[in-house]
Amino acid sequence: MALHAKKAVGRLSVHVYDAPVRIWHWVNAFSILTLALTGYFIGSPLTSVSGEASANYLMGRIRFIHFAAAQILTVLLILRVYWVFVGGVHARQIFYMPIWSGRFWKEWSHEVRWYMFMGRQPRKHPGHNPLARFTMFLMFTLPLFFMVITGFALYSDGAGRDSWEYVLFGWVFSIWPNSQDIHTDHHLGMWVILIFAIVHIYVVVREDIMSSQSIISSMFSGERLSKDMED
Amino acid sequence: MTIGTPTVDTLENSGKRIVVDPVTRIEGHMRIEVNVDENNIIRNAVSTGTMWRGIEVILKNRDPRDAWAFTERICGVCTGTHALTSVRAVENALGITIPENANSIRNLMQLALLVHDHVVHFYHLHALDWVDVISSLSADPKATSALAQSVSDWPLSSPGYFKDVQARLRKFIESGQPGPFKNGYWGNASYKLPPEANLMVLTHYLEALDFQKEIVKIHSIFGGKNPHPNWLVGGVPCPINVDGTGGAGAINMERLNMVASVIDQLIEFNDKVYIPDIMAIGAFYKDWLYGGGLSGKNVLAYGDVPEHANDYSEANLKLPRGAIINGNLAEVHPVDHADPEQIQEFVTHSWYRYPDETKGLHPWDGVTEPHYELGPNAKGSKTNIEQLDENAKYSWIKAPRWRGHAMEVGPLARWVLGYAQNKAEFKEPVDKVLKDLGLPLSALFSTFGRTAARALESTWAGHQMRHFQNKLIASVRTGDSYTANVDKWKPETWPRMVKGVGFTEAPRGALAHWIKIKEGRIDNYQCVVPTTWNGSPRDPAGNIGAFEAALLDMPMSDPAQPLEILRTIHSFDPCLACSTH
Amino acid sequence: MATAETFYDVIRRQGITRRSFTKFCSLTAASLGLGPGAANAMAEALQTRQRVPVIWMHGLECTCCSESFIRSAHPLVKDVVLSMISLDYDEMIMAAAGHQAEAILGETRAKYKGKYILAVEGNPPLNEDGMYCIAGGRPFVEKLRWMAEDAMAVIAWGTCAASGCVQAAKPNPTRATPVDKVIHGKPIIKVPGCPPIAEVMTGVLTFIITFDKLPELDRQGRPKMFYSQRVHDKCYRRPHFDAGQFVEEWDDEGARKGYCLYKTGCKGPTTYNACSTVRWNGGVSFPIQSGHGCIGCSEQGFWDQGSFYDRLTNVEQFGIEANADKIGLTAAGVVGGAITAHAAATVIKRVTTKREKTEAQHGQETPS
Numbered sequence A: 001m002a003l004h005a006k007k008a009v010g011r012l013s014v015h016v017y018d019a020p021v022r023i024w025h026w027v028n029a030f031s032i033l034t035l036a037l038t039g040y041f042i043g044s045p046l047t048s049v050s051g052e053a054s055a056n057y058l059m060g061r062i063r064f065i066h067f068a069a070a071q072i073l074t075v076l077l078i079l080r081v082y083w084v085f086v087g088g089v090h091a092r093q094i095f096y097m098p099i100w101s102g103r104f105w106k107e108w109s110h111e112v113r114w115y116m117f118m119g120r121q122p123r124k125h126p127g128h129n130p131l132a133r134f135t136m137f138l139m140f141t142l143p144l145f146f147m148v149i150t151g152f153a154l155y156s157d158g159a160g161r162d163s164w165e166y167v168l169f170g171w172v173f174s175i176w177p178n179s180q181d182i183h184t185d186h187h188l189g190m191w192v193i194l195i196f197a198i199v200h201i202y203v204v205v206r207e208d209i210m211s212s213q214s215i216i217s218s219m220f221s222g223e224r225l226s227k228d229m230e231d
Numbered sequence B: 001m002t003i004g005t006p007t008v009d010t011l012e013n014s015g016k017r018i019v020v021d022p023v024t025r026i027e028g029h030m031r032i033e034v035n036v037d038e039n040n041i042i043r044n045a046v047s048t049g050t051m052w053r054g055i056e057v058i059l060k061n062r063d064p065r066d067a068w069a070f071t072e073r074i075c076g077v078c079t080g081t082h083a084l085t086s087v088r089a090v091e092n093a094l095g096i097t098i099p100e101n102a103n104s105i106r107n108l109m110q111l112a113l114l115v116h117d118h119v120v121h122f123y124h125l126h127a128l129d130w131v132d133v134i135s136s137l138s139a140d141p142k143a144t145s146a147l148a149q150s151v152s153d154w155p156l157s158s159p160g161y162f163k164d165v166q167a168r169l170r171k172f173i174e175s176g177q178p179g180p181f182k183n184g185y186w187g188n189a190s191y192k193l194p195p196e197a198n199l200m201v202l203t204h205y206l207e208a209l210d211f212q213k214e215i216v217k218i219h220s221i222f223g224g225k226n227p228h229p230n231w232l233v234g235g236v237p238c239p240i241n242v243d244g245t246g247g248a249g250a251i252n253m254e255r256l257n258m259v260a261s262v263i264d265q266l267i268e269f270n271d272k273v274y275i276p277d278i279m280a281i282g283a284f285y286k287d288w289l290y291g292g293g294l295s296g297k298n299v300l301a302y303g304d305v306p307e308h309a310n311d312y313s314e315a316n317l318k319l320p321r322g323a324i325i326n327g328n329l330a331e332v333h334p335v336d337h338a339d340p341e342q343i344q345e346f347v348t349h350s351w352y353r354y355p356d357e358t359k360g361l362h363p364w365d366g367v368t369e370p371h372y373e374l375g376p377n378a379k380g381s382k383t384n385i386e387q388l389d390e391n392a393k394y395s396w397i398k399a400p401r402w403r404g405h406a407m408e409v410g411p412l413a414r415w416v417l418g419y420a421q422n423k424a425e426f427k428e429p430v431d432k433v434l435k436d437l438g439l440p441l442s443a444l445f446s447t448f449g450r451t452a453a454r455a456l457e458s459t460w461a462g463h464q465m466r467h468f469q470n471k472l473i474a475s476v477r478t479g480d481s482y483t484a485n486v487d488k489w490k491p492e493t494w495p496r497m498v499k500g501v502g503f504t505e506a507p508r509g510a511l512a513h514w515i516k517i518k519e520g521r522i523d524n525y526q527c528v529v530p531t532t533w534n535g536s537p538r539d540p541a542g543n544i545g546a547f548e549a550a551l552l553d554m555p556m557s558d559p560a561q562p563l564e565i566l567r568t569i570h571s572f573d574p575c576l577a578c579s580t581h
Numbered sequence C: 001m002a003t004a005e006t007f008y009d010v011i012r013r014q015g016i017t018r019r020s021f022t023k024f025c026s027l028t029a030a031s032l033g034l035g036p037g038a039a040n041a042m043a044e045a046l047q048t049r050q051r052v053p054v055i056w057m058h059g060l061e062c063t064c065c066s067e068s069f070i071r072s073a074h075p076l077v078k079d080v081v082l083s084m085i086s087l088d089y090d091e092m093i094m095a096a097a098g099h100q101a102e103a104i105l106g107e108t109r110a111k112y113k114g115k116y117i118l119a120v121e122g123n124p125p126l127n128e129d130g131m132y133c134i135a136g137g138r139p140f141v142e143k144l145r146w147m148a149e150d151a152m153a154v155i156a157w158g159t160c161a162a163s164g165c166v167q168a169a170k171p172n173p174t175r176a177t178p179v180d181k182v183i184h185g186k187p188i189i190k191v192p193g194c195p196p197i198a199e200v201m202t203g204v205l206t207f208i209i210t211f212d213k214l215p216e217l218d219r220q221g222r223p224k225m226f227y228s229q230r231v232h233d234k235c236y237r238r239p240h241f242d243a244g245q246f247v248e249e250w251d252d253e254g255a256r257k258g259y260c261l262y263k264t265g266c267k268g269p270t271t272y273n274a275c276s277t278v279r280w281n282g283g284v285s286f287p288i289q290s291g292h293g294c295i296g297c298s299e300q301g302f303w304d305q306g307s308f309y310d311r312l313t314n315v316e317q318f319g320i321e322a323n324a325d326k327i328g329l330t331a332a333g334v335v336g337g338a339i340t341a342h343a344a345a346t347v348i349k350r351v352t353t354k355r356e357k358t359e360a361q362h363g364q365e366t367p368s
């Protein structure tokens, strides 16, 4: 990784995000926003609709969209995990943290200083900077798995004790026997991810403007351009 | 007719100490210790509540609108009465009024509980104190039938019917697996019914078991289930819709018909089974009039069953209210729940701690802090009590007092008050029972009197139910189907700090909950419960509670068999989960 | 000792015909959701076996489980007690008290070693050495453990025995403890509910004696036959849930039309119980049918899920309570504020840095 970073400085553009990662990013972002919106309305439903029950399916539809987005998100997450193993080094970054590496923490503190206006220049990182990686791992990757696990456990409530969802995720009830607790935690998980998204979008926009590398366009093209070289 | 209240000075602590633990056929856990003299007469009595759960502690900081559900779980036998008391306390604190229909429905539920609890108490918790199961096997079914038909025109009373029941009982007992009848005190000299009366009441024991489940359908209709139906601050949760879209799922004609049919059945059961059985027992136990205790001296009732919604004044309550002291029936004292001088709880002899235990606390300022310790003269160890030391702390029940007096509460207390207030609907039935049995008024103050008052009250309640059923229908007829007031449902609409009190007449007597609400949460919650009154231990002034007082001076025919103790204690229908909560 | 009587003997002697006996069996089997084959097995069992001894113990409780039990419509509890089981010890209804009652325990333990069912209502407290529930002068928990040693199986009646219930609600002052935390090495069948439905209770008991085996249990130790679906799954108001039609306020138009009670806090979606199918009190109603949401009374810790009227659970956080949305929105607000501040600081910093840079460049350009 250190090698990469060195090399990157010398090159105009470096390939960081493989196509599957990019596709995943955008589908994932879209699914999560859908899940958050529909999830919110599952927790606090809209004002009642009038007419016969048989003629309406508002809550059913909201839940359907939630579950559909959840399935899409899950399938892509599985593919994304597959890509952790076959994709490039950058594909792996947000799935583990090298907490044992002194260098990671040094660079991490450098980033923290930069965001606290204490550093003059952000270091250049072809993939994620250590702080981004750290935040993504804690506030996105782990919560996302949590959401999928608790989400499918909740789904098994309705799918039944004989469903594959229950077979795979029923163990969650051994931790939280009352599924109301799972609802609450699943709901809190949404807020963790939403807060991540807010910070994330702010940071990428800011970095795009402030730093000397391409940021947002990288998530479209996959290439990281060094603006210094362009200058 | 002024009689002093019994205090510890009247007790004789020598003689043989007898321990009954567990006391069975009650709700919850209880222990009785008595001293009998050389003539087997009880000279000292100690009653102990042996369980505590801490519901008052658990209620702290909770949403007051939820309190009914917690307090309802104080007891599954008098299920619902704590819930009703609780919603009343919250409504009183927050100034919430309820619709007239909600009042009728609540009364129907409360009265259904009264009937259910009284019937189950008499047949399934108390009857075996009067009825000898083994003796019933030698009854002549024909003579039993004749007896039954002479006291009532209840249809189930043919010789063949009694013959079948007897045969079933015989096989059951002779099977070698007599279940709940095992090790009973059969043959004890204190059993006085002839075999035919034993068989008749025992047969009704089985019928009552079948029937009691019908009574509670009223709870199920309005509250969704029984035990532990649902209640609501501001009214009742069940909407009324007799003539509109979706009516099938609300209180509608079919539901009202079911309520009416249950009421008809229970009135018939009371008239044709319960009351005649009580009269039969009375006829044979006329000479066994022990167990009066405090009933002829100090009785207390809060009143209940408001005719109109939101008016809890004495004049609007169908069950009597007031206090009688020292047996002076000529003077009924008014009772005020808010007066800090009237109702107070002491813990000198209870397993709790107060900052100053020589004083009582009014429930609004009540403290519930458990503190288990045995007195220096107790025998055994902390976890193996052989004998209690009643001069120290000895019960999980607190000691409530009204102006310093130990009081008896319950059906008999209510009926004595109604009698003393010259209310015809209470006085006439009492006089009739006494006259039919050829007994003086003083006979009312006894174990049997308690049992008889309960039966009279069951009958009374049945007719009140019909009244409120009709009232509910009349109200709906005028187009009023309002059942809940939601104006102050949201905590944002509440004052920052308020307090309130709610009361009912529970099956076992006067019940009240005191609540303090601070910033939308429960700040303090205190329940003083019928069995807290009746089962109370001593207080610093030495006044003894109703259970203990009732046991005094009662002879036992065989001290190894606590039959008389059970009979008298059961006549109160003790509920220990209630008493300690 | 006379030969043990069977249920069949009893009812035949009562003049009940073979036909109505068979009918009784099929009705009971049907109420358990079992097929006609089961009815035959049940008939067989009731005709031949001695009644199974049951010891019914009470810990810290409110006794409504017993009260519920006696409400059973099919079978009638009279028939259960007289003809199906041998209820040798139950403080609530037994004739004997004190020593005579306690004696039965030891006797049963010796005589029916490994053959009796221990039914427990309520639970033992462990604080104060167990003396928050005293039985015969000793901690209830001792008696419970002692009787469990030789039991064939344990039935934990109600939410108390199954998971603690009201006395175990926070702060659980007595440390009331579910039965499976103090009894080990015995099959424990949990039949939760506050109380459980009468016919579920008698159903579980008659299942055991009829089929001579313990019911299949789920992950949490509850019989699958009654606890594998949520109240919500079979709720007759479910179409209104799916349609998005809710009771918004007590006694509103929706309430009178029977709309879904989700918004008034109904816990049917997270509650495993048979209420919406078996219903209560002989099928008369169940909480939702009478207009109040399910409070989740068969679920573990249902007392500590915030108000019964809130759809979203209150979470205790830093001493204050708020639901997930309030916590999330507050956090999002704080983060949003921090971002705005950070953005502002960034702009200021950038402007000043630029000026410095420009000034520095100017400086360079200026000939000294």
Ligand code: HEM
Pocket (backbone or CB within 6 Å): A032, A035, A036, A038, A039, A040, A042, A043, A044, A063, A066, A067, A070, A071, A073, A074, A144, A147, A148, A149, A150, A151, A152, A154, A155, A156, A183, A184, A186, A187, A189, A190, A193, C269, C312
């Ligand atoms: C980041 C992803 C997700 C977010 C933000 C999210 C959000 C939410 C929210 C806020 C709720 C309402 C919880 C409540 O208060 O009761 C909810 C419910 C639910 N979610 Fe998700 N969710 C996500 C992923 C998933 C996944 C992957 C599944 C898997 C199937 C899932 C299944 C469910 C189910 C079954 C419910 C309960 C629906 C009901 O009770 O009717 N969710 N979700």
Ligand code: HEM
Pocket (backbone or CB within 6 Å): A021, A025, A028, A029, A030, A032, A033, A090, A091, A093, A094, A127, A128, A129, A132, A136, A140, A193, A196, A197, A200, A201, A204, A215, A216, A217, A218, A219
């Ligand atoms: C307008 C919306 C968004 C934009 C412009 C955006 C942009 C970006 C960019 C530029 C990166 C690369 C950052 C870097 O190289 O350090 C990135 C990475 C990422 N974004 Fe977003 N993003 C958006 C929304 C979201 C949302 C809603 C989520 C999920 C909550 C999300 C999750 C992620 C994740 C997990 C990565 C890391 C991908 C990886 O390394 O595998 N993004 N995003």
Ligand code: NFV
Pocket (backbone or CB within 6 Å): B027, B074, B075, B076, B077, B078, B081, B082, B506, B507, B508, B509, B511, B529, B530, B531, B532, B574, B575, B576, B577, B578, B579
């Ligand atoms: N004592 C008492 Fe209760 C009653 N009746 C309640 O208040 O039984 Ni459990």
Ligand code: SF4
Pocket (backbone or CB within 6 Å): B073, B076, C061, C062, C063, C064, C065, C121, C122, C157, C158, C159, C160, C161, C165, C166, C193, C194, C195, C196
């Ligand atoms: S589970 Fe509920 S109903 Fe049963 S004893 Fe406990 S509190 Fe009562």
Ligand code: SF4
Pocket (backbone or CB within 6 Å): C231, C232, C233, C235, C236, C237, C238, C239, C241, C259, C260, C261, C262, C266, C267, C268, C269, C288, C293, C294
């Ligand atoms: S009333 Fe309750 S159980 Fe029924 S559909 Fe609505 S949320 Fe589900």
Ligand code: F3S
Pocket (backbone or CB within 6 Å): B225, C193, C194, C231, C271, C273, C275, C276, C286, C287, C288, C293, C294, C295, C296, C297, C298
């Ligand atoms: S509150 Fe209990 S009774 Fe049934 S509907 Fe809910 S589980």
Ligand SMILES: [Mg+2]
Pocket (backbone or CB within 6 Å): B056, B398, B526, B527, B528, B529, B580, B581
């Ligand atoms: Mg109290």
